[in-house]
Amino acid sequence: MKMGSLSTILRHPDEIYPLLKLKNAITKAQNQIPLDPHLAFCYSLLQKVSKSFSLVIHQLGPELRNAVCVFYLILRALDTVEDDTSIPMEIKVPVLIDFHRHIFDRDWHFSCGTKDYKVLMEQFRYVSAAFLELEKGYQDAIEDITKRMGAGMAKFICNEVETVDDYDEYCHYAAGLVGLGLSKLFLASDLEILTPDWKQISNSTGLFLQKTNIIRDYLEDINEIPKSRMFWPREIWGKYVDKLEDFKNEENSRKAVQCLNEMATNALIHVEDSLKFISSLRDSAIFRSCAIPQIVAIGTLALCYNNVQVFRGVVRLRRGLIAKVYDRTKTMDDVYGAFYDFSCMLKVKVDKNDPHAIKILNRLETIKKVCRENGVFHKRKYYVNYETQSKTIFMGMLVLLLAILFFASFIKQTNVM
Known part of the structure; x- marks a missing residue:
């Protein structure tokens, strides 16, 4: 353990138990990877690109969990294309606009991004295969959001965020649609009423x-x-x-x-x-x-x-x-x-x-x-x-620790005598 981490824990001792529980939850999630090779790839990569979202997704029931996991990775892949500033504009824009079609293609892949994101893009066929195994209600919701998000990202690739209205519109494409998509998935699962x-x-x-x-x-x-x-708006x-x-x-x-x-x-x-x-x-x-x-x-x-x-x-x-x-x-x-x-x-x-x-x-x-x-x-x-x-x-806690040490020392001395 690093000294910085130790000093932080000592300043916030009430966080020790939650940290232990969180570590246990992470370990449990890592041991719950499905046997299906397509889903196994998705869950394994999900833990690498976002430990925080991986944990909250793992709390969902199996069917919905699979749909949300695949949905997250598809949008993460779309975001990886948008974020990669080395891709020429004439290549990037068509990929963004057509991304909702690529998710139906078991053979499609694209080289971009770095580290785990590069793996996601180059082995995207596993995500596509997992997507095609979902119920149609989930597929329809994911395709709709992917299409709208790709078009929105393509728009802002070519346009700067000038006004606060532009800012709200960009954030709608980048994340507001994620909220809408999740609501659609919840509805498709019959677990929620909108x-x-x-x-x-x-x-x-x-x-x-x-x-x-x-x-x-x-x-x-x-x-x-x-x-x-x-994406900070120039208006501000x-x-x-x-x-x-x-x-x-x-x-x-x-x-x-x-x-x-x-x-x-x-x-x-x-x-x-x-x-x-x-x-x-x-x-x-x-x-x-x-x-x-x-x-x-x-x-x-x-x-x-x-x-x-x-x-x-x-x-x-x-x-x-x-x-x-x-x-x-x-x-x-x-x-x-x-x-x-x-x-x-x-x-x-x-x-x-x-x-x-x-x-x-x-x-x-x-x-x-x-x-x-x-x-x-x-x-x-x-x-x-x-x-x-x-x-x-x-x-x-310090007083309790000292009391325990004192009591242990007293017992040891008593045994010696």
């Missing part, structure tokens, strides 16, 4: 995840080789700098953080719909698979907010806190509690002199009000432990 506003709230859950990731991944995306692919960042890469310069730190905070304020627009979507789910496994990523997103946004480190390095929720989210997210009350806690954490970070301070404070108060009015908060465990709470727990 509400009248399902299209809007499903789309919002995707937009909230996508916008959070776009904010968090600024440095990784701007440094993409051979060419950066950025153009208020602060002439070029988006200028935020990397330390002399622009104040402007960079102000722009970051405006982007975060925009992302929070989707929280109420996200909560409405999660609360509409009936099946407990589907509920957890949707709720956990949303909680991680609000936690990540709270961590990124007013944080210049977004422009300097990697900003991620610590593994122990994610483990706690996995462990404690069982009911809608848990979701309301988590969103309330992270909203409070974000509120503490708001600089009153920030140009958008009033707007984000109002938005946070609205989110907190929704959580208070719908959630049962008494006798709950907090997702975010403040420093005094962590010190109290740490001191309690």
